[in-house]
Amino acid sequence: MVRTDPHPARWCAAVGLGALLLTTLGCGGSEETVAEPVIRPVRFVEVASSNEARERRFAGEARSGRESSLSFRVAGTVESIAVAVGDRVEGGEGIARLDPTDYRLQMREAEAAAAQAEAAVRKAEGDYERVRGLYENNNASKSDLDAARAGAESSRAQLAAARQRVERSRRQVGYTRLTAPVAGAIAAVRVEEGENVGAGQAVAVLASGRLPEVAVAVPGALISGIEEGGAATVAFEDLEGPVYPARVTEVGVVASPSGTFPVTVRLERESEEVRSGMAASVTFRFESAGGARIYLPSVAVGEDAEGRFVWVLDGAGETAVTHRRAVEVGELTPEGLEILGGVVDGERVVTAGVRRIHDGQTVRVTATEREGS
Secondary structure, three states, X not given: OOOOOOOHHHHHHHHHHHHHHHHHHHOOOOOOOOOOOOOEEOEEEEOOOEOOOEEEEEEEEEEOOEEEEEEOXXXXXXXXXXXXXXXXXXXXXXXXEEOOHHHHHXXXXXXXXXXXXXXXXXXXXXXXXXHHHHHHOOOOOHHHHHHHHHHHHHHHHHHHHHHHHHHHHHHHHHHOEEEOOOOEEEEEEOOOOOOEXXXXXXXXXXXXXXXXXXXXXXXXXXHHHOOOOOEEEEEEOOOOOOXXXXXXXXXXXXXXXXXXXXXXXXXXXXXXXXXXXXXXEEEEEEOOOOOOEEEEOHHHOEEEOOEEEEEEEEOOOOEEEEEEEEOEEEEEEOOEEEEEEOOOOOOEEEEEOHHHOOOOOEEEOOHHHHOOO
């Protein structure tokens, strides 16, 4: 019994396709489809050195051009305080006063001792004159004359010491009154009435000096670029708008535990708006040292086991070939990563797609990218 294929057309098509394949293979011909290589697009930046100075900004705090910690030169009990924080005082104006009772008693005792010493001098000098007359008439020995003279000299020395004690005690009475050495404003009062204070203990802080100052901490890597007398600018967070010119007055020579150095700048003009303790921002301008500097975006610099590198583009058309170039880098700045060596002006460095390319790879650079967009 013969079975009939229900789809004779489909069977004929399959036979025809098989025959075509056999014919192609029999003629010895073979064709392979080769995929075109993918040319990756990249962005780049053209290397250009710069001689422009760099600016760095540091946070600081305003203070008076001169702040003096006022204290008594003697110990005692605070009898009165004549000022409060914010008061302006003139030079010689009273700040505070100690109870002077004990020092006045010591002064009177010293004065009494000095009076006794004066009487002793008069008696000793009289004795010396009398013995000298007797000696000249051969009625006293040489040893008597020497003893009388020594007694007179000793009494005069004791009188001088007594007078010094009187002077010292009078000065101590004067030290019980604390006055302002110069005109200024009271920045702080450290004691209260009735409090016992020691000699040298801070009683008040006097802010003087016409020009305010700002203290900042500068990293060791930049301190060599700051010199006394150098220019700076200062802005204050609480004061909108004005930027004050300033000059460096002090540059620290010993680093703090954090590795920074203290630097003080002084404003070049007076300002009644600036107050001690205000937060400030000090900007220094660092001139380029050692010639022009090159900066690249940090994303353009790669790093692996062999070190830091960039991809340099060779070619000026729509396509270029990448070449790995080892570079030496400096510090990271707002202008970019400083490049100390490895590239030169005019070279093109890949800034996008760094991780997806390899040495000798052909890449595509569009006109827009070359223009920097």
